[in-house]
Every structure is written in structure tokens, then in C-alpha cells.
Amino acid sequence: MNLPLLILRPLDGALQTERRAKELGLPAIVDPLFVVEPIAWSGPETKDFDALLLTSANALGFGGPQLDAYRSLPILAVGEKTASAATEAGFHVAETGATSARDLLGRLEDGRYRNILWLAGDDHTDLSAVDQQLEIVPVYRSTAIALGKRAKACLAGETVILLHSARAARHFVSELDRLGLPKSRHHVLAFSEKVAEAAGQGWKKVQTASHPDDDALLSLASALCRSC
Numbered sequence: 001m002n003l004p005l006l007i008l009r010p011l012d013g014a015l016q017t018e019r020r021a022k023e024l025g026l027p028a029i030v031d032p033l034f035v036v037e038p039i040a041w042s043g044p045e046t047k048d049f050d051a052l053l054l055t056s057a058n059a060l061g062f063g064g065p066q067l068d069a070y071r072s073l074p075i076l077a078v079g080e081k082t083a084s085a086a087t088e089a090g091f092h093v094a095e096t097g098a099t100s101a102r103d104l105l106g107r108l109e110d111g112r113y114r115n116i117l118w119l120a121g122d123d124h125t126d127l128s129a130v131d132q133q134l135e136i137v138p139v140y141r142s143t144a145i146a147l148g149k150r151a152k153a154c155l156a157g158e159t160v161i162l163l164h165s166a167r168a169a170r171h172f173v174s175e176l177d178r179l180g181l182p183k184s185r186h187h188v189l190a191f192s193e194k195v196a197e198a199a200g201q202g203w204k205k206v207q208t209a210s211h212p213d214d215d216a217l218l219s220l221a222s223a224l225c226r227s228c
Helices: 011-023 059-063 065-070 079-088 102-104 149-154 168-178 194-201 214-227
Strands: 006-009 028-030 034-038 053-055 073-079 093-097 117-123 131-145 160-163 187-190 205-208
Touching: 006 011, 006 053, 006 102, 011 028, 011 034, 011 214, 028 205, 053 102, 059 065, 059 117, 065 117, 073 079, 073 102, 079 093, 093 102, 093 187, 102 160, 117 194, 117 205, 160 214, 168 194, 168 205, 187 194, 194 205
Parallel strands: 006 028, 006 160, 053 073, 053 117, 073 093, 117 131, 160 187, 187 205
Antiparallel strands: 034 131
16 A cells, blocks of 8 residues: 655645646645745846846746736746746746756856846745845745644654655654654655755655656655555
């Protein structure tokens, strides 16, 4: 019997992961630990920038009509999902990074995109660029919520847990501690080494995706769920 696969990411992304999981025949349970919502924002003038940095499709989904002002700017996208969302929204994607914004900016040609506007979440990582001037404007927030009933029911037995961010890993662990739920019977599949580190020790098993994308994560899940 396959182990259940618990998906905790915000709902839009969680439903996409669930769809892929079901295509692989995996029994997926969706119970988001975060709610994403737009925040009021007013962006600087387009003429002051050479490119628009997007590290999450949430910036497009929750940025609102103000995004239209920046359609002339080339997009620097982190992740294929973000790049696809930008293309579908009518933007031109000039560069796509597979791992992180820092790596993407670090491999830009000298002199390209000196002034970059980053439309981010309000809980974004620190990011400094050596050769670029970066202005950060938060356009959405992701609010942590309590572990839901479906997740708690799933965790009553051995479970495979997908963790997509370090913040989610830390919040999930804090929720287990708050509820007095053990970690030792569960398996963690982490989106990256940073996420695995945030999840900490004490799990039955922790594995990290070979690449930071859903396909790599679900490849691990497919093998693990069927081997137990």
C-alpha cells in the first residue's frame, strides 16, 4: 500500500503538485500551511529600470493591474513555473534561472540589466547584487496558519511530506512541536538542501530533490511511496 503524500504549500501551487502526484498514481493530501494574499503597493517608474526580477509566480497572480506598467521590461525569472506564468501573462522572459535569484543575477553578462526591479513577497530573502542596482517592492504576503485537520489526520500514520521552502519547513516543525506530534515515523522530501537543513533532524528519512522543481521532488516521492 502506498504511503500518503502530504502537500503543505499554498493552495494554487499545492493543487498543481497534487495534479502531478495523481498522474503518478500517488495518494496526495492537500492542506496548506500558508495563505497567500495581495498587499497594497505602488511601484516606481518603469523608465528607471532595465529589467523586472520575478522569483515566484505569486507576484503575477497577486500583483494586480499595476503590473501592466512594467510590460515593456524584460523578465528575469527564477524557475520554469515563474517563467511560464510570465509568458502566459504577456511578458517577455529574457533569462530563466533554475536555482536562485542570486545565481541568476551572478551569471548575467557584464553591463546587462544594471537597474532591476524585484517584485517580491513581503517575506523575501536578503539579496545583494554586485553588478546591479536592485530595488525590492513587496506585492504579496504569505501568512502562516495552523496545521489543518486533514494534515493532522494524515500524520496519525507514516507519511511522506513535501516541503517546498525553508520557511515552510520551520513552521511545520513548530506546529508538530506545538501539537506534540512525533517526527520519527515520517519521511521528508525537501525542495533543496536549504529546505532539508531547515527541517532538521529526527525524521525517519530526509531526502533532497536533485533539482529544485516539482518533477524532481515527485520523482523521489514516487519511489519512496511505493517502496514502503
